Amino acid sequence: MTIYDISKKAGVSIATVSRVINGSGKVSEKTRKKVLAVVEESGYTPNLFARGLGLNTMHIIGILCVDSSDLFLAKAVYYLEQKLYENGYGCLLCCTGYQQENKEKYMKLLLSKRVDACILVGSSLVGQTLEDSRYIQDAAKEIPVMLLNAYLNGPNLYCVLADDYQATYAAADQLYRAGKRNLLYYYDSNSYSGKEKLRGFQDAMKANGVDKKEQKTLYYSGSREDIPSMKAKLAGLHQSGVAFDGIIASDDNLALSAVKFAQSIGWKIPEEFAVIGYNNSLLAQCCEPELTTIDNHLETLCSQLTATLMDVQGGKPAASRMVFPCTLLPGGTTPALERIPEHSPKRKAASAG
Amino acid sequence: MTIYDISKKAGVSIATVSRVINGSGKVSEKTRKKVLAVVEESGYTPNLFARGLGLNTMHIIGILCVDSSDLFLAKAVYYLEQKLYENGYGCLLCCTGYQQENKEKYMKLLLSKRVDACILVGSSLVGQTLEDSRYIQDAAKEIPVMLLNAYLNGPNLYCVLADDYQATYAAADQLYRAGKRNLLYYYDSNSYSGKEKLRGFQDAMKANGVDKKEQKTLYYSGSREDIPSMKAKLAGLHQSGVAFDGIIASDDNLALSAVKFAQSIGWKIPEEFAVIGYNNSLLAQCCEPELTTIDNHLETLCSQLTATLMDVQGGKPAASRMVFPCTLLPGGTTPALERIPEHSPKRKAASAG
Numbered sequence: 238m239t240i241y242d243i244s245k246k247a248g249v250s251i252a253t254v255s256r257v258i259n260g261s262g263k264v265s266e267k268t269r270k271k272v273l274a275v276v277e278e279s280g281y282t283p284n285l286f287a288r289g290l291g292l293n294t295m296h297i298i299g300i301l302c303v304d305s306s307d308l309f310l311a312k313a314v315y316y317l318e319q320k321l322y323e324n325g326y327g328c329l330l331c332c333t334g335y336q337q338e339n340k341e342k343y344m345k346l347l348l349s350k351r352v353d354a355c356i357l358v359g360s361s362l363v364g365q366t367l368e369d370s371r372y373i374q375d376a377a378k379e380i381p382v383m384l385l386n387a388y389l390n391g392p393n394l395y396c397v398l399a400d401d402y403q404a405t406y407a408a409a410d411q412l413y414r415a416g417k418r419n420l421l422y423y424y425d426s427n428s429y430s431g432k433e434k435l436r437g438f439q440d441a442m443k444a445n446g447v448d449k450k451e452q453k454t455l456y457y458s459g460s461r462e463d464i465p466s467m468k469a470k471l472a473g474l475h476q477s478g479v480a481f482d483g484i485i486a487s488d489d490n491l492a493l494s495a496v497k498f499a500q501s502i503g504w505k506i507p508e509e510f511a512v513i514g515y516n517n518s519l520l521a522q523c524c525e526p527e528l529t530t531i532d533n534h535l536e537t538l539c540s541q542l543t544a545t546l547m548d549v550q551g552g553k554p555a556a557s558r559m560v561f562p563c564t565l566l567p568g569g570t571t572p573a574l575e576r577i578p579e580h581s582p583k584r585k586a587a588s589a590g
Numbered sequence: 591m592t593i594y595d596i597s598k599k600a601g602v603s604i605a606t607v608s609r610v611i612n613g614s615g616k617v618s619e620k621t622r623k624k625v626l627a628v629v630e631e632s633g634y635t636p637n638l639f640a641r642g643l644g645l646n647t648m649h650i651i652g653i654l655c656v657d658s659s660d661l662f663l664a665k666a667v668y669y670l671e672q673k674l675y676e677n678g679y680g681c682l683l684c685c686t687g688y689q690q691e692n693k694e695k696y697m698k699l700l701l702s703k704r705v706d707a708c709i710l711v712g713s714s715l716v717g718q719t720l721e722d723s724r725y726i727q728d729a730a731k732e733i734p735v736m737l738l739n740a741y742l743n744g745p746n747l748y749c750v751l752a753d754d755y756q757a758t759y760a761a762a763d764q765l766y767r768a769g770k771r772n773l774l775y776y777y778d779s780n781s782y783s784g785k786e787k788l789r790g791f792q793d794a795m796k797a798n799g800v801d802k803k804e805q806k807t808l809y810y811s812g813s814r815e816d817i818p819s820m821k822a823k824l825a826g827l828h829q830s831g832v833a834f835d836g837i838i839a840s841d842d843n844l845a846l847s848a849v850k851f852a853q854s855i856g857w858k859i860p861e862e863f864a865v866i867g868y869n870n871s872l873l874a875q876c877c878e879p880e881l882t883t884i885d886n887h888l889e890t891l892c893s894q895l896t897a898t899l900m901d902v903q904g905g906k907p908a909a910s911r912m913v914f915p916c917t918l919l920p921g922g923t924t925p926a927l928e929r930i931p932e933h934s935p936k937r938k939a940a941s942a943g
Contacts, residue, residue, distance in 0.1 A: 297682070297703070305658070306668035308872070315659035318685050322696075327703060329650070330683040332671050343675075350648070350680060464875045493876055500878065519661070522817045523846055523876045525853065 247275045297327045298546070299347035299355035301340070301362055305332050307461060308490070308518045309535070313358045313385060316539035324547055326353070335361060341372045354380050354546055360387035360428035381549045385542050386533070388429045388558070395549065396558045397542040399533035401430050404563035405437030408513045408531060409485050411565070411574045413445045417483035417511050421453040423471070423495060424487035425461065434487050434515070453481060457491060467494035468501070475502070482510055489514035493524045496570060512570040526569025533563045600628040650680045651899070652700035652708035654693070654715055658685050660814060661843070661871045662888070666711045666738060669892035677900055679706070688714060694725045707733050707899055713740035713781035734902045736895050739886070741782045741911070748902065749911045750895040752886035754783050757916035758790030761866045761884060762838050764918070764927045766798045770836035770864050775807040776824070776848060777840035778814065787840050787868070806834060810844060820847030821854070828855070835863055842867035846877045849923060865923040879922025886916045 244251045249268060256264050257272040264272075298321050302310045318328045329352055331343040340362060347355050355376060357363070363384070364370040370389055376382055377393035384396040405422075412420055422438040424431060435454070442452045455474055459466045471494065474481075486492035492514030496506060504510040506526060514521055517532035541559060548555040567574055597604045602621060609617050610625040617625075651674055655663045671681045682705055684696040693715060700708050708729060710716070716737070717723040723742055729735050730746035737749040762773060775791040777784060788807065795805045808827055812819045824847065827834075839845035845867030849859060857863040859879060867874055870885035894912060901908040920927055 295703070300683070304668060305671065306664045308661075311659045311664035314683070315657060315685055318658065318683055322684075327699060328683045330653070330667070330671055330681045331675075332668055346680060350650070462872050462875070464872075490872075497878060519815050519817075519843075519873075520876055522815070523873055525850060525878060 243272065243275050247272045294353050295327075295351060296325055297329050297350070297352050299329045299331060299350070299352040300358060301331045301333055301343060301347070301355060302358040303333055303335055303361045305330060308520065309488070309516045310359055312518075312535055313539060316536050317356060317358070317385070317543065320540055320543040321546075324543065333362065337364065337369055344372050344376050348376060348379055352380065353550065354383060356383040356385060356542065356546070357387055358385045360384075360430040361426065363387045363389050363429055365427070381546065383542050383546050385538060386430050390557075394557065395542075395545050395555060397538050397545065398430075398558070398560045399535075399538060400560050400562050401433040401533070402437040402440075404515075404531045404533070404565070405434040405485060406441045407437075408565055409438045409441035410445065412483050412485065412511055412513060412571065413441065413447075415511070415572045415574060419453070419480050419482045421455055421474075421479075421481040421484050422487075423455050423457065423484050423491045425457045425459075425491060426487060431487060438485055453479065461488070461490055464490065464494050464497065467491055468498045471495060471498040472501075484510075484512050486512065486514050489516050489518045489520040489524075489528060489530055492528050492530065492570070493520050496524050496526075496528070506570055507572050511572060513565070514570075517566055521566075521568065524568075524570070529568040529571040529574070530566050531563050532566050534561060537561060596625065596628050600625045647706050648680075648704060649678055650682050650703065650705050652682045652684060652703070652705040653711060654684045654686055654696060654700070654708060655711035656686055656688055656714045658683060661873065662841075662869045663712055665871075665888055666892060669889050670709060670711070670738075670896065673892055673896040677896065686715065690717065690722055697725050697729050701729060701732055705733065706903065707736065709736040709738060709895065709899070710740055711738045713737075713783040714779065716740045716742050716782055718780070734899065736899050738891060738895050739783055743910075747910065748895075748898050748908060750891050750898065751783075751911070751913045752888075752891060753913050753915050754786040754886070755790040755793075757868075757884045757886070757918070758787040758838060758840075759794040760790075761918060762791045762794035763797065765836050765838065765864055765866065765924065766794065766800075768864070768925045768927060772833050772835045773806065774827075774832075774834040774837050775805075775840075776810065776837050776844045777807070778810040778812075778844060779840060784840060791838055806832065814841070814843055817843065817847050817850065820844055821851045824848060824851040825854075837863075837865050839865065839867050842869050842871045842873040842877075842881060842883055845881050845883070845923070846873050849877050849879075849881070859923055860925050864925060866918070867923075870919055874919075874921065877921075877923070882921040882924040882927070883919050884916050885919050887914060890914060 244254045249272060253264060253268060254272055257269050300314060300317060302314060305311055305314050314330065321328055329347065329350060331347065333340045333343045373382055373389055374391045377391060382394050384394065386398050388396050388398060409420060422435065424435060439452060457467055457470050484495045486495060492512050495512045499506055499510040512528065514528040514530040517530045521528035521530040538561060545555045597607045602625060606617060606621060607625055610622050653667060653670060655667060658664055658667050667683065674681055682700060682703060684700060686693045686696045726735055726742055727744050730744060735747050739751050741749050741751060765773060775788065777788060792802065792805060810820055810823050837848045839848060845865050848865045852859055852863040865881065867881040867883040870883045874881040874883040891914060898908045
């Protein structure tokens with residue numbers, strides 16, 4: 238709500254609203270109360286007043302994620318907070334969960350707090366349907382909306398992404414060429430990023446002559462923290478007679494459960510069974526042997542997103558979409574692989590910006 | 591800064607400041623500008639205006655922690671955000687790191703944003719000296735300060751803690767009685783909570799006839815995410831000829847590194863070597879075998895802290911210190927132990943409140 242909306246709703250001129258807000262000039266007590274009632278009802282008070290007085294904005298950025306205690310999202314939130322603080326901004330943290338209704342409620346909360354912009358962390362916040370993403374596009378009518386590792390097109394929307402398609406393609410392709418002919422893709426998300434990874438796997442298989450009908454994928458729908466349940470899901474597939482000698486996982490948690498599963502039935506890693514995880518999280522180190530994992534350079538993504546946001550705030554031109562390559566980090570869960578050439582995301586960013 | 595401070599600094603009466611803030615009554619343009627300049631300089635604007643207008647507060651709580659991506663702290667921040675949101679409050683997240691200077695800067699930032707209260711998560715924010723804790727006591731002069739698993743005494747300070755002393759005492763005592771006579775305490779923090787754990791270990795050893803001179807402790811000062819480095823530290827101790835057949839760790843990360851170390855030199859777990867971790871984090875599950883770990887019921891602590899804060903906000907009586915018992919969760923890294931009797935923290939809370 239702007240000063241124009243308030244003037245309309247209160248049935249007074251903009252000049253009168255301005256006088257009330259600024260406390261300048263004469264306004265009758267009755268009119269003053271009427272205007273303040275509308276302002277109060279709108280819920281937009283503090284910043285409206287700050288702006289009306291020509292003072293600075295609140296310098297607060299809203300950060301939305303489904304769960305800030307998820308390993309990957311926790312890192313992202315931390316990096317963003319650090320980089321925004323360096324730029325003089327505070328972070329209002331919102332953990333929405335997966336329910337559409339709550340995502341929308343939180344977004345309304347952020348708008349009512351008059352944040353300067355908001356950052357959506359991870360692609361689970363972007364809806365599967367246009368309708369489910371409308372709350373994001375609506376928010377972008379009021380404030381800049383930044384998406385970290387998610388994609389949505391529209392005005393005032395800015396996306397900074399890892400190239401999950403390319404990374405998963407390369408991982409599957411290399412494992413196939415290293416002799417693993419029964420690869421399984423194990424995943425737990427149908428978000429934009431999740432779909433990109435799946436497509437990367439499928440295309441790599443196809444390029445190696447494995448038809449879609451013969452491709453093996455397994456979807457896990459439980460909690461990201463329930464390693465035994467992830468392991469049991471794989472054991473179920475194995476017991477049903479499906480053969481697999483390697484797993485590309487959409488997340489290190491799933492990859493670690495695959496290593497535990499293989500060890501529980503005595504398969505030798507990496508000779509008889511190979512595993513590649515995703516995110517280069519703490520779990521990759523915790524696994525024994527350490528996981529081969531895909532590093533999506535999360536800190537770089539967060540730096541770039543913050544830099545883009547600062548450009549937007551400063552009225553400078555800003556890329557609406559920036560995609561950065563990932564790196565495959567070899568660990569003990571795969572045979573010798575070619576390392577995906579190490580790109581320099583910073584250099585890439587400079588040429589993209 | 592209050593309306594009184596502003597009147598003093600602007601050299602005008604409180605009534606005049608009130609008229610400027612409320613936009614009521616006559617004030618000369620010169621005086622108005624002078625008052626607004628002081629207000630602007632103070633940096634306290636938005637909420638001051640909201641309050642001056644008799645509107646609601648911002649309904650924002652500041653959350654301070656050293657690093658929101660640490661497994662334990664990330665969970666705490668998530669639980670707090672969820673519980674505060676249920677009560678109609680937003681969370682301003684601040685990751686201070688370990689430098690005293692930055693802790694103080696962040697606290698100033700929170701006060702300038704006019705948060706309704708602040709929550710300090712984890713005891714690393716409380717200084718080792720009185721001087722280093724003064725910024726917390728100073729903040730408590732302006733807003734309620736809540737401490738999660740930390741302790742500091744003073745007006746307007748409220749602490750909700752796990753009984754880390756008792757939990758570590760019981761863990762060490764049980765492992766000793768199960769036959770492990772060369773216990774090592776492996777830790778990485780000298781915070782209040784860290785000291786309580788160490789004291790629990792030392793007292794348990796003493797009660798079992800192990801003099802302080804014979805007690806074994808090892809301090810790790812590196813990154814909490816560097817498992818190989820934690821493992822190397824233990825290997826160094828082993829190579830120097832110090833014998834140990836069991837480890838009580840102050841954190842699951844350290845405990846997991848101990849399991850990896852033992853496996854790397856072929857020690858059988860738990861027959862030849864036992865390990866107990868702390869926090870019941872995701873890493874306890876990731877470890878193979880799963881860690882025996884101490885659960886400090888973090889979600890309960892966060893619920894209780896939020897409930898206490900709401901009581902404080904509502905002007906109701908609130909306990910300045912609440913201590914909750916922990917539970918030992920048996921895993922595959924210890925021989926059969928007595929389970930620490932499962933307390934009901936909720937019931938405890940009711941009697942304490």
